[in-house]
Amino acid sequence: RKEVEQDPGPFNVPEGATVAFNCTYSNSASQSFFWYRQDCRKEPKLLMSVYSSGNEDGRFTAQLNRASQYISLLIRDSKLSDSATYLCVVNTNAGKSTFGDGTTLTVKP
Amino acid sequence: DAEITQSPRHKITETGRQVTLACHQTWNHNNMFWYRQDLGHGLRLIHYSYGVQDTNKGEVSDGYSVSRSNTEDLPLTLESAASSQTSVYFCASSASVSGEQYFGPGTRLTVT
Numbered sequence A: 001r002k003e004v005e006q007d008p009g010p011f012n013v014p015e016g017a018t019v020a021f022n023c024t025y026s027n028s029a030s031q032s033f034f035w036y037r038q039d040c041r042k043e044p045k046l047l048m049s050v051y052s053s054g055n056e057d058g059r060f061t062a063q064l065n066r067a068s069q070y071i072s073l074l075i076r077d078s079k080l081s082d083s084a085t086y087l088c089v090v091n092t093n094a095g096k097s098t099f100g101d102g103t104t105l106t107v108k109p
Numbered sequence B: 001d002a003e004i005t006q007s008p009r010h011k012i013t014e015t016g017r018q019v020t021l022a023c024h025q026t027w028n029h030n031n032m033f034w035y036r037q038d039l040g041h042g043l044r045l046i047h048y049s050y051g052v053q054d055t056n057k058g059e060v061s062d063g064y065s066v067s068r069s070n071t072e073d074l075p076l077t078l079e080s081a082a083s084s085q086t087s088v089y090f091c092a093s094s095a096s097v098s099g100e101q102y103f104g105p106g107t108r109l110t111v112t
Helices: none
Strands: A004-006 A011-014 A019-025 A030-038 A045-050 A055-057 A060-065 A070-075 A084-092 A097-099 A103-108 B004-007 B010-013 B019-025 B031-038 B042-051 B054-057 B064-066 B076-078 B087-094 B107-111
Touching (some): A011 A019, A030 A060, A045 A060, A070 A084, B019 B031
Antiparallel strands (some): A084 A097, B064 B076
């Protein structure tokens, strides 16, 4: 079983839709959590950190459930420009970063 | 503006040759990382460094080496390139050990 697991998708949604991605992790020592976005053939870019209390950045909401060991990303009012692969990243305090394989989102007109 | 750069962006080499990929960051981050990304495997950690003269092996370090002689640079060397090392290589840096990482644009390496 992988340490960080994501549904690979693809998720195909129309513009304006709400879409949610989940990510589960197995290392209970994990301390920090992030969502990255990766466009085709380009480098991953930080989308947002994930805090215990949940956090929002415009149309994006991230949540953490430590008891169940999963994090989620909700995208509201999807735009064509949201089409990308979304990577879940889990870090331990010892500096180990584990990346999920990513979930692919395609937003269609 | 601070940035992280990689060179070359594309390289084709032959099996058995030594290849060095450069990574340079101006964030003044202590922590630097090398990953490879292949279809079906996501990002896998090759080597990482938490400061000058510090280097550590990641999960797929066989056939690769790094050195850290200053804060800004972490070159990745493939000692004897193999076709299995054809991949996209990303360098990253971070300010704290468990903090967010900032990635370079990647190097696409083909070993023929």
